[in-house]
Amino acid sequence: MATADDTPFLHIRNLRVWYGTADSAPVVRIDELALFRGQFLGLAGESGAGKTTAGLTVLGLTRHAGARVTGSIRLAGEELVSAPERRLRRLRGTTMALIPQNPAAAFHPVLPVGVTVLRALRLHGCTRAEARRRAATALERVGLPADHLSRLPHQLSGGQLQRVAIALASALRTRLLLADEPTSALDVTVQAEICALLAELRDTHGTAVLFISHDLALLAGLCDRIAVLHQGRVIEDRPAADLVAAPWADCTRRLLAAVPRLGIPAAPGPGEGRDEEAAGA
Ligand SMILES: Nc1ncnc2c1ncn2[C@@H]1O[C@H](COP(=O)(O)OP(=O)(O)OP(=O)(O)O)[C@@H](O)[C@H]1O
Numbered sequence: 001m002a003t004a005d006d007t008p009f010l011h012i013r014n015l016r017v018w019y020g021t022a023d024s025a026p027v028v029r030i031d032e033l034a035l036f037r038g039q040f041l042g043l044a045g046e047s048g049a050g051k052t053t054a055g056l057t058v059l060g061l062t063r064h065a066g067a068r069v070t071g072s073i074r075l076a077g078e079e080l081v082s083a084p085e086r087r088l089r090r091l092r093g094t095t096m097a098l099i100p101q102n103p104a105a106a107f108h109p110v111l112p113v114g115v116t117v118l119r120a121l122r123l124h125g126c127t128r129a130e131a132r133r134r135a136a137t138a139l140e141r142v143g144l145p146a147d148h149l150s151r152l153p154h155q156l157s158g159g160q161l162q163r164v165a166i167a168l169a170s171a172l173r174t175r176l177l178l179a180d181e182p183t184s185a186l187d188v189t190v191q192a193e194i195c196a197l198l199a200e201l202r203d204t205h206g207t208a209v210l211f212i213s214h215d216l217a218l219l220a221g222l223c224d225r226i227a228v229l230h231q232g233r234v235i236e237d238r239p240a241a242d243l244v245a246a247p248w249a250d251c252t253r254r255l256l257a258a259v260p261r262l263g264i265p266a267a268p269g270p271g272e273g274r275d276e277e278a279a280g281a
C-alpha cells in the first residue's frame, strides 16, 4: 500500500503521444516514469527520441501542436491528460514551469524582462508590492542586480536570461520544473552555475526537476536517477551513478561515448542489440 512518501509527485503511466494519425507509431510511449518531490530526474536520449515531446506533454503543450495524447499523467495526484485547458494554464507557472533551451523564446522580445516576471506573479495572485518584492529577492538569489529587470531580452546574455527564467520559477515557488536542455547554448562555466541554481531551487522549495539533456555527464553530476528514451520508450531508468558506470543499452553507450569528459569507449559490449530488444519488448 502506497504511503504519502512513496507516492510520486509526477507519475506518468501508459503515455502515448502521436503527431500524425493514430495508425502511425507514437513518438512517445512511456509505460511508467516517476518523479518524487525534491528529486532530479534526468531524461536522456538521442535526437528525436521524444524527450521534448514528453516534457511538453506534461505541461499540456503538445495539444497545441495538434498531438493526440492517451494514458495518464498525474501531478500531485491530479490527472493532467484529461484536464481542461483552463486548469492547465493555471498550473503552468505556479505548480509547474518550463525552462527552455532558448530562454529568449520565453520572454516577449520588446518588453523588459521584468514586465514578464511581474505579470506572471500578478497573474498568480500576488499584489503589486508582493510581486515586486518577490521578483527582487529571486533576482538577487540568482546573482543578478535588480536593474536587469528593466532590460529587454536581447540586452541580456543567454546565461543571464536563463537566470531570470529560474528566478521567475523560484518567485512563483514552482514545484515541478521541466528543464529542456537549459544549458546546451551556454558555455561550461555558465552551465555549471545554472545547474547549481537549479539545485538550490530544489533545496529551498523542494522543487522536483525533470532535466532533459543528451549530455549524460551533465545529468550524472546533477540527477538522482536517469531515464533513457529510445524511439519514445524508456529503455533504462536507474540511479544515475549505476547507469553511467554500467550502461545496459547500446543507445546509452552511444550517449556516453559522445561525452569525452567521461572517456568511455564507444565499442558495444555484451549487451549489443539491447536497444531493439528493450524497445521491441
Ligand atoms: N510539432 C511536431 N509535429 C510533428 N512531429 C513532431 C513535432 N515535434 C516533434 N516531432 C517529431 O517527434 C519526434 C520526437 O521529437 P522531439 O523533439 O520530442 O525529440 P527530442 O528527443 O527532444 O530531440 P532533440 O534531442 O533533437 O531535441 C521526432 O521524430 C520529431 O520529428
Ligand SMILES: [Mg+2]
Pocket (backbone or CB within 6 Å): 051, 052, 053
Ligand atoms: Mg528536444
